[in-house]
Amino acid sequence: MCFFLGWANPGPAFFSDTTLVCNDLVHVSLGDDCAAWITPDMILESPAGPASDYTVSIEDAQGDEVPNPVTGSFLGEILTVTVTENASGNACWGQILPEDKKAPQVFCFDAEIPCFQSPESVPFPPALDNCDPTPDVNLSDQTIDASDPCTAVVIKRWFVAVDDAGNTSAPCLQVLTTVLPDLPDFPEDIIWNCGDYLNFPNVVDPNPVTNNLATTGSGVPDVAVGNYCPYNVSHSDMTLDGCGASFKIIRNWTVFNWCSGEIVTQDINGDDNVQIIDVLDQTAPEISLDSFTVSANISGAHPQECTSQGFLPPPAVEEECGDWTVKIFTPIGEAQYANGTDGLNGGFIPAPGLPLGFHDIAYRATDACGNVRTDTVQIEVVDDIPPTTICDELTEVALTIDGKATVNAATFDDGSHDNCCLDHFEAAFMEDACGTGSDFSPTLTFCCEQVGNAPVSVRVRAYDCAGNYNECMVSVQVTDKINPELFHCPPAQTIDCDFYLSEIEPQLDLNNYVILGQFGNPVFEDNCSVQFIEFTVNRNINPCGEGSLVRHWKVTDPAGNTPVECNQFIFVEHVSDWVVQFPDDVLVTCTDSVPDAGYPAFFRETCELIAVSYEDQVFNVVPDACFKIARTWTIVNWCAVGSDIADVVPESSELELNADLDGDGILEADVFQDGLNTQNFDPAAYLLGAQPDGYITWQQTIKVNDPVAPLVTCPPDLEVCIESGDCAAQVALPAPDVVDCSTQIAMTASGDLGDGPGPFDNVAPGDYSMTWAVADNCGNSSACTFDISVKDCKKPTPYCVNGLVVELGQDAQFELHARDLDAGSFDNCPGDLKLSFTTNVTDTLRILDCFDLGEIIITLWVTDAAGNQDFCETFVFVQDNMGACMGPPLIAGTIENETGQGINQVEVHLNGDPDSVFTTSSDGHFIFENLTLGNDYTVSPTKTVNYLNGVTTYDLVLISRHILGTIQLSSPYKILAADVNQSKSVSTSDLVQIRRLILHLDTAFANSPSWRFMDKDFVFDDPQNPFLNDIPEVLSFNDLADEITDADFIGWKVGDVNNSANPDNLTALGDR
Known part of the structure; x- marks a missing residue:
């Protein structure tokens, strides 16, 4: 509220x-x-x-x-x-x-129903409700009174209605009363087409369902039959066969009234109870065939034309009511049948055959009941058989003066024929070499491009009058019988050597023979084309540029006809018109480099072989210089000088001749032309009138001032090794490098070794300094100093005692010093020797203990004062006569890789009584002490840290080579390391896992630890295939009775096949 x-x-x-x-x-x-x-x-x-x-x-x-x-x-x-x-x-x-609290209402209505009708087929009564438009109506009860079915059957049904709100109506009663039927109505006689019967054979049944036919079989008496009706119906059939698939059924119907006991033989219409059902074939067969062609296969003997006795195919026949026969009729008579009786399998045109053209062929089909249908088809007799081609196998065609030859296609025929009519021939090239295409044509034109090669393949095509054709292949050898001709050969030419050497020879050296085209070229003619067999240029030119060139041509044509040749001579004449300009007199001053006093310059010397030399005469007392050089130049031209080398014709300078010989526009007293002087000079004459003798001399005066001291460069510091046994060396001084323009140089040496260049004997080891002093004849001097180091390079001579026996003390140890193993080592030079166990000179002490019992190999290193080292090896036998190593049993050993390096951080597990774990240090040693006598023990090492230690892309390369067989892994431990998935094989699957580890896709191998170990003493049956053996990864000791000091293992880093893993560290760097 x-x-x-x-x-x-x-x-x-x-x-x-x-x-x-x-x-x-x-x-x-x-x-x-x-x-x-x-x-x-x-x-x-x-x-x-x-x-x-x-x-x-x-x-x-x-x-x-x-x-x-x-x-x-x-x-x-x-x-x-x-x-x-x-x-x-x-x-x-x-x-x-x-x-909603109001119940629905049901409205029941009584009804009469036929006796054969089921009560379930009578609809439920309707119901109404205030809110629910469609309340549910339910049958709540039903009674059937069938005590007197011959009168009526009473069916009582009670209904209730329920609405959506669950309200239920009061019950409602409905009364259904059955009604008896009238007399039956017998079915009428009926005729079926046999096609319908064959497709739906149940049409002759009394009450079939035929699906595709509208009728429901041949009918049944229209009479009530049911649980509450008084009639029963039966029938009997008599079947009579007809033609083909036809037949007749005489059906006798029996209707019995079990209320009256009467058999009804006459229906309500007065008809009797006999029904006639006929299944008849009243339809002719369906026949069909498209028009077709027939080949003319009978050759006609002239003048008769060809005909056809070809095959006439059978028609398509559709007949639903039995078998049929086929007849075929042609304009010249009935066909010859393939099966000998009728045209079911087709037939052949009878003799003499049908000529070319269109003809009507009648096909007649008759079924078993005599129904007939005829179909006429127009056929065409055609010539579709190509001719039979016969060709010349090989034909030769010779080209004419224009380089061509035209041949009719029929020329290649050798008896081709056709069954009807041969019309014409065409031909085509297989390959178009002449540019005329490869289409078929009545004629073919052959050309020069086909000469000299393999026979030309020609397709020859024979056509009949119907346009059919066939082909054959002909090989045509194209020939050219006409020789080439020389129309023009260039005449001989003459040139001088200057032109030859400057313009011609450089191009010939480059194989550029086109340069000779200026002297003319030959002209050859041929009906096809000219082929050069030879072209040579023979050069016969002496060193003075005189001689001849011979140009040689030799040509033929593509057919290889008789060659034609042409030779041209080009003569090269020597011209000696060379001019020389000698260097002027000079006064030079020396600087850091030697001064240049000049050199003769030559003009127009291309054709000459000129040799230049000079002789110097030095004068040291000169009033205006340090010294003077009188330099006499001699020029010899070997192309002009006679047998007596002399200046036969003295030359005059261009200044004396008043003629500019070198073309520089200046008249000078040191310019000369060979053999030209004032006596023979003629400006209008060839070579100006010179008489070359190939010899000219000239004297040049060179005065020198030298204020610059010599440039002295000492040799590099010298190191001398003593290799002899007396600890002394011989030293010779290398000379310095001196640059000076003076003509006279004096060098002296002095220093720690003494005076002079040596050699100095018995030089002891040490460092020395020497000085070179240099002076020229102009009063200039300089010096340089360099060092000499004399070293002892000879190794000492080590001597080891031949074995040593030592005894462990009560502390189970023995101190072994390196000096204990020395048996008189010595050196060539004085100084104390240093003795050590390794190259490290401070490594002089070894502590031997119970691990070393028995014979061990020791290396003794000897180092001299100069640092030279050598070694010797001996053995030490370690004994425990005092029993210091005895006591409770122990198991000890070493874990190393295959190179002998101890593996650090290995967890060694001892299983027994007691269990224990020992972690190795960098030497790989482990020991389990105070064990129990008589117990069983198992030793198993493990190491699973840092899977990437030593695993790099280079391992992938090595494993790939091993898989491919190009380079095998060199040890069984490397092969085992490559098997990262422990499949007992090395495959690409291992490469995939290693690559995933390198790429950090995985942090460990799925089936393997980081390190694996095995008994060091185990021997493989086949080291190249260690998978043949089971790997002993543990050591077992049963009934332990004494100490075990050799429980050694060898280990390998999984995935590392080049031993790059660091066994002493947990991590290692590598190329990823």
Whole structure:
């Protein structure tokens, strides 16, 4: 219950002391129209006035307004109702729940039904409800009274209806009464086409379902048959065969009335009970065949034309009611049948055959009942047989003067023929060498491009009058019988050697023979083309540029006919017109480099073999210089000088001749032309009148001032090794490198070794300094100093004692010093020798213990004062006569890789009594002490850290080579290391796992630890295939009776096949 007390907003002066009280939840039943009007009286408790004093408003759970009256759409939904007093505005609210409490109604109607009708087929009675438009109607009970079926059967059915709200109606009774039928109606006689019967054989049954036919079989008597009807029906058939697949059924119907005991033989229409069913073939066969062609296969003897006795195919026949026969008729008679009797398998045109053209052929089909159908087909006799081609196998064709030959295609025929009519020939090239194409043509034109090669393949095509053709292949040898001719050969030419050497010879050296084209070229002619067999240029030119060139041409044609030759001579004449300019007299001053006093310059010397030499005479006492050189130049031209080398014709300078010989526009006293002087000079004559003798001399005066000291470069510091036994060396000083322009140089040496260049004998080891002093004849001097180091390079001679026996003390140890193994080692040079166990000279002490019992190999290193080292090896036999190593049994050993390096951080597990774990250090040693005599023990090492240690891409390369067989892995341990998936083989699967590890896709191998170990003493049956053996990865000791000091293992890093893993560290760097 809800109480609401309140005041309305200020308005008209009205006050009410009415208290409104609303019901909390009111159940409201909807009426016949499925609706209910909500009044104030339903909601208020004790309303103070009539309904008109109040206003009712309704909302759903979402606050939406609900119309009044409330309909069935709100059934089952709680609604909020607010009642407001109109005068005061005072209000209260409550809730309502609309409900449907009215039951539906069922309307039953009695009915009569035929006796053969099932009660279930009678529809249920209708029902109505206030809210549910389709209430469910259910059969609640049913009784059947069949005590007197010959009169009637009474069926009583009770129904109830239920609406959506679950309200159930009162029961309703329906009475059904059966009604007896009239007399039967026997089925009529019927005729079926045998095609229908063959497709639907059940049409002759009394009551079939035939699917595709409208009828339901041949019919049954129209009579009521059922549980509550008085008739039974049966029949009997007699079948009579007809033609083909036809037949007749005589069907006798029997209808029995079991109420009256009467057999009914006449129906309601007065018909008897006998039905005739005929299945007849009344349709002729369907026959079809398209027009077709027949080949003319009978050759005609002239003048008779060709004909055809070709095959006539059978027609397509459709006959649903039995067998059939086919006859074929041609314009010249009935066909010759393939099966000998009729045209079911086709036939052949009878003799003499049908000529070319169109003809009508009649096909007649007859079925077993005599139904006939004829179809006429137009055929065409055609010539579709190509000719038989026969060709010349090899034909020769010779080209004419124009380089061509045209041949008729029929020329290649050798008896081709056709069954009807041969019309014409065409031919085509297999390859188009002449540019005329490869199409067929009545003629073929052969050309020069086909000469000299393999026979030309020609396709020859024979056409008959019907356009059929056939081909054969002909090989044609194209020949050219016409020789080439020389039309013009260039005449001989003469040139001088200057032109030859400057313009011609450089191009010939580059094999550029086109340069000779300026002297003319031969002209050859041929009906086809000219082929150069030879072209040579023979050069017969002496070193002085004199001689001849011979140009030689030899040509033929593509057919290889008789060659034609042409030779041209080009003569090269020597011209000696060379000019020389000698260097002027000079006064030079030496600087850092030797001064240049000049060299003769030559002009027009191309054709000459000129030799230049000079002789110097030095004068050291000169008033205006340090010294003077009188240099006599001699020029010899071996192309002009006679047997007596002399200046036969003295030359005059161009200054004396007043002629510019070198073309520089200046007349000078040191320019000469060979053999030209004032006596024979003629400006208008060839070579200006010179008489070359090939010899010219000239003296040049060179005065020298040298203020620069010699440039002295000492040799590099010298290191001398002593290899002899007397610890002394011989030292010879290498000379310095001196640069100076003076003609006289004096060098002296002095220093720690003495004076002079040596050699110095018996030089002891040490460091020495020597100085070279250099002076020239112009008073200049300089010096340089270099160092000499004399070293002892000879190794000392080590001597080891021949074996040493030592005894462990009570502490189970023995201190072995390197000096204990020395048997008188010595060196060639004085100084103390250092003795050590390794190259490290401070490694002089070894502590021997129980691990070393027995014979061990020791290396003694000897180092001299110069640092030279050598070694010797001996053995030490370690004994424990005092029993210091005895006591409780122990198991000890070493874990190393195959190179002998100890493996660090290996967890060695001892299984037995007691169990224990020992972690190795960098030497790989482990020991388990205070064990129990007689117990069994197993030792197994493991190491699983840092899978990437030593695993690099180079391992992938080595394993790939091993798999491919190019380079095998060199040890069984490397092969085992490559098997990372422990499949007992090395395959690409191992490469995949290693690559994933390198790429950090995996952090470990799936089937293998980081390191694996095995008994060091194990021997493989085949080291190249260690997988043949089971790997002994543990050592077992049964009934332990004594100490074990050789429980040694050898280990390998899985994935590392080049021993790059660091066995002493947990991590290692590598190329990823």
